[in-house]
Amino acid sequence: MPQVSSVTLNDQGFATEAEQHWNLGSPALIEAAVSRGEGHLAKDGPLVVETGQHTGRSANDKFIVRDDETESTVWWGKTNKGMTPEHFAALKEDFLAALGDKETLFVQDLFGGSQPEHRVNVRVINELAWHNLFIRTMLVRPTAEEQGAFEPEYTIIDLPSFRADPERHGTRSETVIAVNLSEKLILIGGTAYAGEMKKSVFGLLNYLLPLDSVMPMHCSANMGPEGDTAVFFGLSGTGKTTLSADASRTLIGDDEHGWSDTAVFNFEGGCYAKMIRLSEEAEPEIYATTRRFGTVLENVVMDPETRELDLDDGSKAENTRGAYPIDFIPNTSEKNMGPVPKNIIMLTADAFGVLPPISRLTPEQAMYHFLSGYTAKVAGTEIGVTEPEATFSTCFGAPFMPRHPSVYGNLLKERIAKGGVKCWLVNTGWTGGKYGEGSRMPIKATRALLNAALDGSLNNEEFRIDDNFGFEVPVAVPGVDTAILDPRSTWSDKAAYDETAQKLVGLFINNFEQFAEHVDQNVREAAPNAA
Numbered sequence: 028m029p030q031v032s033s034v035t036l037n038d039q040g041f042a043t044e045a046e047q048h049w050n051l052g053s054p055a056l057i058e059a060a061v062s063r064g065e066g067h068l069a070k071d072g073p074l075v076v077e078t079g080q081h082t083g084r085s086a087n088d089k090f091i092v093r094d095d096e097t098e099s100t101v102w103w104g105k106t107n108k109g110m111t112p113e114h115f116a117a118l119k120e121d122f123l124a125a126l127g128d129k130e131t132l133f134v135q136d137l138f139g140g141s142q143p144e145h146r147v148n149v150r151v152i153n154e155l156a157w158h159n160l161f162i163r164t165m166l167v168r169p170t171a172e173e174q175g176a177f178e179p180e181y182t183i184i185d186l187p188s189f190r191a192d193p194e195r196h197g198t199r200s201e202t203v204i205a206v207n208l209s210e211k212l213i214l215i216g217g218t219a220y221a222g223e224m225k226k227s228v229f230g231l232l233n234y235l236l237p238l239d240s241v242m243p244m245h246c247s248a249n250m251g252p253e254g255d256t257a258v259f260f261g262l263s264g265t266g267k268t269t270l271s272a273d274a275s276r277t278l279i280g281d282d283e284h285g286w287s288d289t290a291v292f293n294f295e296g297g298c299y300a301k302m303i304r305l306s307e308e309a310e311p312e313i314y315a316t317t318r319r320f321g322t323v324l325e326n327v328v329m330d331p332e333t334r335e336l337d338l339d340d341g342s343k344a345e346n347t348r349g350a351y352p353i354d355f356i357p358n359t360s361e362k363n364m365g366p367v368p369k370n371i372i373m374l375t376a377d378a379f380g381v382l383p384p385i386s387r388l389t390p391e392q393a394m395y396h397f398l399s400g401y402t403a404k405v406a407g408t409e410i411g412v413t414e415p416e417a418t419f420s421t422c423f424g425a426p427f428m429p430r431h432p433s434v435y436g437n438l439l440k441e442r443i444a445k446g447g448v449k450c451w452l453v454n455t456g457w458t459g460g461k462y463g464e465g466s467r468m469p470i471k472a473t474r475a476l477l478n479a480a481l482d483g484s485l486n487n488e489e490f491r492i493d494d495n496f497g498f499e500v501p502v503a504v505p506g507v508d509t510a511i512l513d514p515r516s517t518w519s520d521k522a523a524y525d526e527t528a529q530k531l532v533g534l535f536i537n538n539f540e541q542f543a544e545h546v547d548q549n550v551r552e553a554a555p556n557a558a
């Protein structure tokens with residue numbers, strides 16, 4: 028039997044007569060989801076669900092309550108939008124009324140964070156069994172004993188059926204993700220995209236951990252045979268999940284980590300992989316999770332009779348996803364932790380086809396690229412993005428970073444300054460010409476280059492300096508087509524390459540103006556070169 032915390036929903040002020048299911052395991056939740064008509068089982072056991080209208084995060088519907096706690100600690104601006112305490116109070120009142128009306132609720136007490144000293148206790152209250160299964164799969168599951176003694180610190184109330192009222196709640200639409208850091212309460216309504224829950228916990232840790240001198244990171248992480256940790260920063264779709272699952276390395280986690288004095292630790296206990304056009308050959312470990320009981324597949328198309336999956340079918344969403352416990356990947360760190368990193372990889376999916384597939388960065392260039400957070404967003408993960416679009420998202424995770432980028436930048440700076448860490452920029456985006464002409468970088472080539480960087484052999488190769496970006500690029504690497512190492516050579520129109528490269532340089536320079544006053548001279552000088 029699952030143990031249950033002595034702190035009830037009523038104790039928390041959430042009055043409800045609902046039948047409550049506490050800390051159910053995944054078989055019981057899968058059974059509940061199926062019997063309630065929330066989803067169907069696929070051929071080899073995964074639960075297949077649809078998220079409805081929202082098939083990605085609603086970044087524009089997320090708010091942080093602006094009050095005495097957050098006024099000076101949150102970086103208010105483009106990404107962090109404020110909600111008044113009054114609007115939140117009205118929203119909370121309506122959420123609690125809706126909660127009170129539910130016949131059934133599913134509750135999980137979970138940890139955000141694998142390193143015990145740095146984790147937060149999160150209680151998640153769901154109306155949907157599959158959402159409860161999702162968050163149990165994604166976060167760190169306490170032992171039965173820990174569950175019995177659990178004190179909820181932060182609470183998420185997740186009601187996809189709730190409809191926010193812009194006038195009464197100060198929202199933009201019927202969808203709302205409202206984070207109240209003073210009340211330690213997060214309200215999610217009007218969307219059934221389950222990723223909102225996990226990314227809300229991420230935002231929380233990104234807010235809290237810098238106070239403990241832990242650097243929170245939107246990255247994946249894995250370890251080589253010598254226990255050498257690598258972290259892979261990157262925005263959505265750049266390859267964190269894909270590239271961190273590698274048979275030759277031990278997986279620590281695929282999306283969110285902290286870098287403490289002693290470890291890199293996963294915030295989560297599960298992975299959330301893109302499923303669209305997943306190739307069994309290029310991504311065998313992730314592919315295998317689509318054939319297991321316990322995996323949750325969102326918006327994946329399935330034959331209703333045979334229950335055969337069609338991973339190539341993007342008709343329900345381009346951002347089809349699979350959530351599975353991390354140990355579904357064969358070679359996984361038992362504690363979801365590894366030593367502090369030897370290598371930092373910054374992944375970018377460059378839609379311009381200008382950046383080399385791998386470049387070696389000086390510490391100053393690493394800071395420059397970390398604060399810039401350049402990539403091209405790929406269709407689907409955020410609403411309204413239908414084709415790749417160049418974007419700068421600071422720290423490779425602006426939507427999840429409540430504090431000023433310099434807070435996270437300074438944590439990185441201190442860590443790089445300690446020495447012994449190599450930094451790389453890896454383009455998993457386009458090669459062979461501009462987007463539309465070229466093609467996506469072959470996963471095989473990216474893996475070969477990464478393996479050479481991580482096992483140290485790449486450092487023995489000859490490097491050239493890139494004219495536009497000033498970083499070092501290997502000239503030839505065994506097992507990799509030499510032509511792709513020099514993107515200019517893959518463009519039929521060299522003048523068009525030079526022009527496009529300079530256009531991108533200009534975008535970097537313009538974007539960096541906002542950070543210029545927050546960094547040292549040598550970081551400003553690590554900017555790419557305008558002609």
Ligand SMILES: Nc1ncnc2c1ncn2[C@@H]1O[C@H](COP(=O)(O)OP(=O)(O)OP(=O)(O)O)[C@@H](O)[C@H]1O
Pocket residue numbers: 261262263264265266267268269270281282299300301302303304305306408455456467468469470471473
């Ligand atoms: N060279 C490449 N390297 C990495 N991924 C590639 C490459 N070429 C194509 N892909 C595809 O790009 C996608 C990368 O998605 P992935 O799930 O790894 O992104 P992510 O960084 O984990 O994003 P999110 O933060 O949204 O989880 C996958 O669908 C993968 O198959």
Ligand SMILES: O=C([O-])CC(=O)C(=O)O
Pocket residue numbers: 083084222223226262263282408
């Ligand atoms: O949060 C999500 O939906 C997926 C993700 O990791 C991201 O967008 O960075």
Ligand SMILES: [Mn+2]
Pocket residue numbers: 267268269281282299300301
């Ligand atoms: Mn991922």
